Amino acid sequence: AQSVTQPDIHITVSEGASLELRCNYSYGATPYLFWYVQSPGQGLQLLLKYFSGDTLVQGIKGFEAEFKRSQSSFNLRKPSVHWSDAAEYFCAVGPSNDYKLSFGAGTTVTVRA
Amino acid sequence: GAVVSQHPSWVICKSGTSVKIECRSLDFQATTMFWYRQFPKQSLMLMATSNEGSKATYEQGVEKDKFLINHASLTLSTLTVTSAHPEDSSFYICSARDPQTAGAYNEQFFGPGTRLTVL
Numbered sequence: 001a002q003s004v005t006q007p008d009i010h011i012t013v014s015e016g017a018s019l020e021l022r023c024n025y026s027y028g029a030t031p032y033l034f035w036y037v038q039s040p041g042q043g044l045q046l047l048l049k050y051f052s053g054d055t056l057v058q059g060i061k062g063f064e065a066e067f068k069r070s071q072s073s074f075n076l077r078k079p080s081v082h083w084s085d086a087a088e089y090f091c092a093v094g095p096s097n098d099y100k101l102s103f104g105a106g107t108t109v110t111v112r113a
Numbered sequence: 114g115a116v117v118s119q120h121p122s123w124v125i126c127k128s129g130t131s132v133k134i135e136c137r138s139l140d141f142q143a144t145t146m147f148w149y150r151q152f153p154k155q156s157l158m159l160m161a162t163s164n165e166g167s168k169a170t171y172e173q174g175v176e177k178d179k180f181l182i183n184h185a186s187l188t189l190s191t192l193t194v195t196s197a198h199p200e201d202s203s204f205y206i207c208s209a210r211d212p213q214t215a216g217a218y219n220e221q222f223f224g225p226g227t228r229l230t231v232l
Contacts, residue, residue, distance in 0.1 A: 044157075
């Protein structure tokens with residue numbers, strides 16, 4: 001069975017500072033990996049995804065993530081955070097032979113001025 | 114990207130009544146849709162997989178008689194919460210898989226969610 005762990009429940013970062021959100025997964029083979037962002041009361045928006053190839057993935061809104069097979073990680077980064085980045089971030093994993101996604105518990109990002 | 118809508122965006126109902134939530138893929142045909150439930154400050158829990166023209170597949174622990182899912186067309190899936198009770202209050206989110214999206218085997222597009230409050 002696949003599972004996703006997001007170790008950080010809540011992160012507070014200053015506007016303009018860098019941000020890194022951690023994601024570790026458990027899966028027997030190479031999974032498909034996703035990062036989603038959810039603003040309060042809204043649905044999920046896909047930031048980026050990794051299926052194969054280059055392990056450094058660029059996404060929307062200036063986000064990037066790096067797949068590290070040896071560490072079973074897919075951490076999300078942004079060099080300079082904007083106040084509008086305050087939201088809930090979810091890492092998700094899906095097997096290559098199914099469409100079901102498993103989500104991590106989420107990380108709440110607060111941006112202070 | 115593909116757009117998925119949900120209706121209503123929020124609903125308040127009395128205990129014991131039934132509520133129907135619609136999920137539509139607006140610019141693509143979705144053979145598979147998914148229904149999730151999200152409690153406050155928690156992650157999304159998959160409730161069921163909805164396949165067009167066939168019965169939905171429910172996850173373990175989800176009452177199929179409680180949460181009726183119908184996927185009658187390639188653009189519409191509905192979730193009916195029957196005999197709703199306060200513990201059914203939650204944020205319900207649907208997603209749809211676009212089979213025409215090249216190289217995106219698992220990509221799902223999410224609706225904006227429906228907030229259900231049962232009094």
